[in-house]
Amino acid sequence: MIAIIDYKAGNLTSVARAVSHIGVECVVTGDAKTILNAERIIFPGVGAAGSAMESLKSLGLDKVIASAYAQGKPILGICLGTQIIMAYSEENDTPCLGIIAGKTRAFSKQMPDEDRRFLKIPQMGWNRICVKAGHPVLSGLNPEDEFYFVHGYYPSPDHAADIIAETEYGILFPSVIGVNNIIAMQFHPEKSGRPGLRILKNFCEWRPC
Numbered sequence: 001m002i003a004i005i006d007y008k009a010g011n012l013t014s015v016a017r018a019v020s021h022i023g024v025e026c027v028v029t030g031d032a033k034t035i036l037n038a039e040r041i042i043f044p045g046v047g048a049a050g051s052a053m054e055s056l057k058s059l060g061l062d063k064v065i066a067s068a069y070a071q072g073k074p075i076l077g078i079c080l081g082t083q084i085i086m087a088y089s090e091e092n093d094t095p096c097l098g099i100i101a102g103k104t105r106a107f108s109k110q111m112p113d114e115d116r117r118f119l120k121i122p123q124m125g126w127n128r129i130c131v132k133a134g135h136p137v138l139s140g141l142n143p144e145d146e147f148y149f150v151h152g153y154y155p156s157p158d159h160a161a162d163i164i165a166e167t168e169y170g171i172l173f174p175s176v177i178g179v180n181n182i183i184a185m186q187f188h189p190e191k192s193g194r195p196g197l198r199i200l201k202n203f204c205e206w207r208p209c
Contacts, residue, residue: 002026002204003038005065007055009045009080011188018190022197024204032064040204041068043184045080046150049104050092052084062097069099069182076137076203077184082155082177085184091153100179102157111170119170122152127187129165129175137183137202138165138176145195147187149175154186181208 004015004026012028019026019042026042027034035041043065045052056062065085069075077085084096089104096104111119126146131138154173157163164183165176176185183203189196 001038002040002042003035004028004042004044005035005061005081006030007045007052007059007061009047009052009055011044011046011079011190014188015042015044015078015190018197018200019204022201022204024200030059030061032060035061035064036068036071036073038073040074040076040206041065042076042078042203043081043085044078044190045084047080048092049080049084049089049094049096049153052080053094053096056084056097065097066099069180072181072208074203074206074208075182075184076200077182078190079151079186079188082184082186083151083153085182086155086157089153099182100155100157100162100177100184101159102155102162104153105156106153107170113170123149123169125149127167127169127175129167129187131165131176133161133164135164135176135178135183136206137178137199139202140198141195147175147185147189147192147196149187151186155184
């Protein structure tokens with residue numbers, strides 16, 4: 001069973017619906033025991049880093065996530081769940097979980113496109129990823145596949161080895177990161193059609209070393 005962590009950061013129904021669509025049992029929960037007893041964990045979220053971290057701490061889920069990671073349980077971060085596994089976020093000047101060394105950075109509001117017009121921030125819409133390091137959760141994807149992004153911030157790991165894929169939007173930024181038994185993506189696989197469902201299916205079958 002997969003536990004989808006509920007820490008009052010939204011975006012849970014669509015994740016649960018996508019997981020159920022691929023025939024995998026899941027539960028949306030903020031209960032520590034249920035999360036730690038699950039086979040694997042999805043850590044989604046939308047919203048701001050500051051309020052998300054406050055909610056995680058008030059519910060005691062920051063320690064639960066750290067414990068699950070230490071146990072080697074497979075964890076998938078999505079969007080805000082990707083940003084706050086970093087050590088720090090520029091959004092709200094927020095100390096975060098620190099599972100991956102580095103920080104979450106803000107996009108500049110003056111990034112030009114090919115026609116020298118400023119790009120809209122946040123990025124909202126479809127974009128591709130360029131895979132830098134092969135990973136079982138990304139297997140079977142095509143270079144032309146596009147994924148749905150909604151974000152004004154992006155993860156920036158300290159170590160290049162933790163960057164699995166990158167995306168271009170004004171700059172080249174890390175869009176999939178991971179280390180050991182955690183992989184996290186800035187886009188929303190649950191809203192990304194067939195390629196997103198492939199990622200979720202791969203995650204459900206992933207056995208980290």
